[in-house]
């Protein structure tokens with residue numbers, strides 16, 4: 424196992440007009456599970472492929488376990504990879520698929536057998552070792568690909584959307600299995616996904632990428648509860664964070680959202696007379712038919728089973744509110760919305776960067 428240090432990696436593809444990765448730096452600790460998350464085209468795969476040695480950066484440095492591997496060929500980097508396509512050999516039995524890499528590396532047959540049995544046990548593949556991949560489910564085939572990667576005793580495990588070919592239910596169960604497995608073997612892992620739930624559930628830390636750069640890197644709770652900018656707040660969460668625009672009152676103590684006001688943190692006093700953006704998660708809003716709070720009119724009422732989603736209008740701005748499953752409201756009804764100060768995040772309308780919390 425080893426730490427992975429990426430230093431200002433730049434990559435522009437031939438003919439490309441923008442940088443696929445733009446001076447990306449990242450430090451993945453030994454044994455850490457790091458998730459690269461972001462929308463399509465943000466550069467996640469490019470970053471992973473550079474670590475793998477399948478792409479060469481235009482500038483920057485990749486250090487694995489203290490060794491500069493920037494220009495080293497893939498097989499000399501001691502990595503294992505699992506990609507989106509199952510990539511199992513259809514003409515080899517499960518056991519031979521798992522042991523393939525070891526045999527290629529000249530590992531003695533006895534040792535190969537032991538390692539295959541160990542990986543099969545971890546991934547619940549023992550009953551299938553004598554089967555051909557065609558006789559396996561998608562989830563089982565994907566587990567074979569993971570098993571083949573983990574037997575290699577690599578320093579670093581690279582995974583690019585390994586669950587994306589699985590149906591929703593299988594994804595859910597395999598996600599939990601994968602988390603348990605990686606915890607057990609403790610290998611340094613870089614994992615690419617565009618699925619925020621997967622990222623938050625798996626990662627020790629999540630690096631949220633946008634336009635070839637890392638917008639924020641932190642533990643899952645931190646990136647979710649304290650998005651460093653509006654992009655991260657809007658990318659994470661379903662529905663995402665709400666953003667409201669208002670003007671700070673002349674005395675610098677409140678924000679006027681268009682007829683209704685809320686207190687702002689003292690640190691933002693200097694914004695008096697200027698615009699400010701308020702970010703708040705739908706589930707952080709307390710909703711009641713009457714009492715204190717801002718007035719919001721129900722536009723849409725959606726029972727989701729485990730919760731109720733309300734689309735409300737507050738001073739002409741849309742605010743999504745997640746209410747308890749038992750909550751009932753009618754379109755057109757006016758509700759009271761409590762926006763607890765400690766749940767409010769304040770953003771600069773120009774830079775979209777987080778200014779203050781609470």
Ligand SMILES: Nc1ncnc2c1ncn2[C@@H]1O[C@H](COP(=O)(O)OP(=O)(O)OP(=O)(O)O)[C@@H](O)[C@H]1O
Nearest residue numbers: 436437439443462463464465466467468469470617
């Ligand atoms: N082989 C290539 N040649 C030219 N441009 C490429 C190539 N591969 C990727 N790109 C471009 O580089 C940028 C980053 O792509 P990359 O595949 O790394 O993004 P991604 O975040 O992994 O996206 P996805 O989730 O869709 O796989 C995109 O603008 C993409 O169009």
